[in-house]
Amino acid sequence: MTAAPHRPTLDEIAEARGRIAPHVARTPLVRLDLGLSDRQIFLKLETLSPIGAFKLRPALNAVLSRDPAALRGGVAVTSSGNMAYGMAWAARLIGVPMVAYMYRGAPQTKIEGVRDLGGEVRFVSAETWWDYIVCADRPDAPELLINPVTDQAVLSGNGSIGMEIVEDLPDVDVVLTPYGGGSMTTGVASAIKTGSRPARVFAVEDDSAAPVCAALEAGRIVMIETRPSFIKSIGAPSLVPQLWPVARELIDGAIAVSPAEVTDAMRLLFRKAKIVAEGAGAASLAAAIARPDLKGNIVCVISGGNIDAVAYSVVLGGGIPAA
Known part of the structure; x- marks a missing residue:
């Protein structure tokens, strides 16, 4: 069973930030002027990462914080796309093999990104993919399997996003983060909540698969029915049980949005x-x-921009891409 993580400390986040700084530029926090009188919306643009998504931060920290001897056989990760992309980038940096366990239906641009960086993609069923995350159980393989949700270095790497937000906008009131496995929300909230004026942090889900909303309503982790959606990086039939107790203590609520929204x-x-x-x-x-009803200075973490061209053209044309 995957080990339970702890809330990353500010020292752990600062160490992670220093570790990855030579390779990941600080992403900008920019104001989006929507003419609203009661709130200001700011965008944390993780789309400007070298891989077009925030996942390079946790992937790099997970690799660079390891004993090099543990990485000689390579690294592996279970991912819907962006974490695999980030891990392939990190593996190429240190010169080791990389394997991504992905399910069929992941965005082609992410699959190609992994392969372009020299990574190997192994397709597994959605059920097996989930088991790899929750149970860390897979066939014997030489690569070091790094959990994309519960690995402590992953959480600390994600915390660097929150640290930058607080530095750039000390009077932030609300932070909104997409919630997939929960590692970004947990890492960001860990940094946000250590400030002298801690902001509220909300997990954002696709209403086609919103296990955080369901868990908060039920008071416990539950299995939910999901609907197909073009939004691939968030949403699941349930929550990762090892991380949920940590995330639950940090978030102030969850918001489900529709594919149309x-x-x-x-x-x-x-x-x-x-x-x-x-x-x-x-x-x-x-x-x-x-x-x-959310007022004041609101930061939206724009976590990634890796979408297939055909799907994006549908969006720009006013439609909703097929699931």
Whole structure:
């Protein structure tokens, strides 16, 4: 069974930030002017990472914090796309083999990104993919399997996003983060909540698969029915049980948004700021727009922009891509 992580400390996050700094530039926090009198919306643009998504931070920290001897056989990760992309980049940096366990139906641009960096993609069923994350159980293989959700170095690497937000906007009131496995939300919130004026942090989900909302309503982790959606990087039939107790203590709630609201946000990002965001990447902005009760300085983490060209053309044309 996958080991349970702890909330990363500010020292751990600072160490991670210093470790990855030579390879990952600080991403900008920019204001999106929507003419709102009671709130200001800011965008944390992780789309400007070398891989077009925030996952390079946790992948690099997970690799660079390891004993090199443990990496001689290579590294492996279970991912819907962006973590695999980040791990392939990190593996190439240190010169070791890399394997990504992905399910069929992952965005082609992410699959190609892994392969272009020299990584190997092994397709598994959705059930096996989930088991690898929750149970860390897979056939014997030489690569070091790094859990994309519960690995402590992954959480600390993600915390660097929150640290930058607090430095750039000390009077932040609300932070909205897309919630997939939960490692970004947990890492970001760990940094945000250590400030002298801790902001509220909300997990944002696709309403086609919203296990955080369901767990908060039920008071426990539950299995939910999911619907097909073009938004691939967030949403699952349940939560990773090892991480949930940590995440639950850090978040102030969850917001579920529809694919229609997400595509509206994607078009808004392109029209107002010329930013290309994938579905999960735009979910935080969709939540900010859907919840006018959230006031003050609101930061939306735009987590990634790796979307297939055909799907994005559908969005720009006013539609919702096929699941």
